Amino acid sequence: MSKHLYAIFGNPVSHSKSPLMHNLSFQGLGFDGCYTRYLLEEGSTLKETFFNLGLKGINITVPHKEYAYHACDVLDPFSKKVGAVNTIVEREGKLYGYNTDAPGFLKAISEFKAIKTVLFLGAGGTAQSTSRILRDEGYEVTLLNRSENRLEKFKQDSFKTYTFENFTPKSYDLVINMTSAGLEDNSLPAPLEILEQVLPTAKACVDVIYGKETPFLTLCKSYNKPTKDGSDMLLYQGIIAFEYFTNNRYSFEEILPYMKKAFAI
Numbered sequence: 001m002s003k004h005l006y007a008i009f010g011n012p013v014s015h016s017k018s019p020l021m022h023n024l025s026f027q028g029l030g031f032d033g034c035y036t037r038y039l040l041e042e043g044s045t046l047k048e049t050f051f052n053l054g055l056k057g058i059n060i061t062v063p064h065k066e067y068a069y070h071a072c073d074v075l076d077p078f079s080k081k082v083g084a085v086n087t088i089v090e091r092e093g094k095l096y097g098y099n100t101d102a103p104g105f106l107k108a109i110s111e112f113k114a115i116k117t118v119l120f121l122g123a124g125g126t127a128q129s130t131s132r133i134l135r136d137e138g139y140e141v142t143l144l145n146r147s148e149n150r151l152e153k154f155k156q157d158s159f160k161t162y163t164f165e166n167f168t169p170k171s172y173d174l175v176i177n178m179t180s181a182g183l184e185d186n187s188l189p190a191p192l193e194i195l196e197q198v199l200p201t202a203k204a205c206v207d208v209i210y211g212k213e214t215p216f217l218t219l220c221k222s223y224n225k226p227t228k229d230g231s232d233m234l235l236y237q238g239i240i241a242f243e244y245f246t247n248n249r250y251s252f253e254e255i256l257p258y259m260k261k262a263f264a265i
């Protein structure tokens with residue numbers, strides 16, 4: 001077997017931990033693979049770029065997950081339902097698409113017990129897939145977003161949705177920052193007055209941003225809430241993608257220690 005090549009496509013992509021996560025796992029498990037990063041500027045060229053580079057599989061990050069969905073010949077049922085693909089594998093000239101963000105996220109929050117009601121702050125691409133997997137698992141998901149536009153799809157899919165203007169605070173077991181607020185600035189994902197009403201009764205708080213403590217998590221900690229950032233989500237989506245890349249040759253538990261090393265470097 002010749003070496004299999006993999007990559008992450010995104011824009012920007014220089015910050016991504018995925019090459020380190022996958023290369024450490026290839027090396028540790030003795031799989032003849034190599035994973036790199038590729039700055040894809042134009043999403044519509046995703047398919048031809050994939051084949052031109054002679055790749056076996058890719059992960060796709062912001063802002064190309066919808067393009068990735070359209071580039072696939074075969075979609076697994078969940079990615080088809082949510083319209084977003086973050087993992088593609090080539091088999092006999094065809095592109096197979098999967099979404100590993102959502103199951104990765106589900107696993108990441110599974111440590112919080114007795115959670116029924118969840119408030120999403122944000123309604124972007126990540127919220128699309130994660131809200132649906134949570135609902136499939138029996139959670140009640142409400143979405144609160146800064147502006148109206150992105151909420152439309154969720155409304156059509158019978159989610160409860162609010163903007164800051166029409167939100168009437170209730171009690172939610174889990175409050176999650178699904179926005180990019182705090183990623184490159186010090187903003188909160190919702191006005192402080194709203195957060196001050198929902199955080200005191202929350203059982204736990206989660207941020208999908210990783211690698212830093214966001215103002216949202218700092219605020220949650222001031223209420224002595226259990227918190228976690230997006231590192232486990234990133235780790236778990238990577239492991240599930242690796243399972244697809246290697247045709248399930250290795251179990252989740254076998255991959256975990258190698259991929260985890262990337263977070264200690």
Ligand code: NDP
Nearest residue numbers: 122123124125126146147150179180181189208230233234
């Ligand atoms: P999108 O660009 O699709 O959506 C962005 C969302 O954030 C929108 O709801 C937007 O609201 C909201 N938003 C942005 N800035 C602010 C702000 N200052 N105040 C309030 N709301 C704001 O992004 P994604 O859904 O793809 O990504 C969201 C976050 O998830 C990012 O931080 C990303 O890094 C993280 N992520 C983490 C992963 C992990 O493995 N840990 C995996 C994937 C994503 P509006 O509609 O009003 O513009």
